[in-house]
Amino acid sequence: MIGTSWQLTPVALDVDGMAAVGRGDTHAAGLANARTKLGVSRLDVLAVGDGHNDMDTLAWAGVGVAIGKAPDDVRGGADVACKSVDADGREVLLDEYVE
Secondary structure, eight states, X not given: OOSXXXXXXXXXXXXXXXXXXXXTOXXXXXXXXXXXXXXXXXXXXXXXXXXXXGHHHHHHSSEEEEETTOOHHHHHHSSEEEXXXXXXXXXXXXXXXXX
């Protein structure tokens, strides 16, 4: 379980879901910025991704999760892999890691 009492706080939304990225930033830089503003330890950050552009984020986060049909190298850089969104992977993941 991440942290002792955790609530998800979306920082920004994009068409695919939550994102914390400013123009020109990487996903990891956006999460680092949001983490600082929220006062959360990097080790308490759970990041989910399925593409090569997510690899820095998965490596940076306390828990990096490759979702769905992420390529093998993305899965290899993640701490955990889960089912696709269509197979309720996100819901199962949140039930497991977030109080």
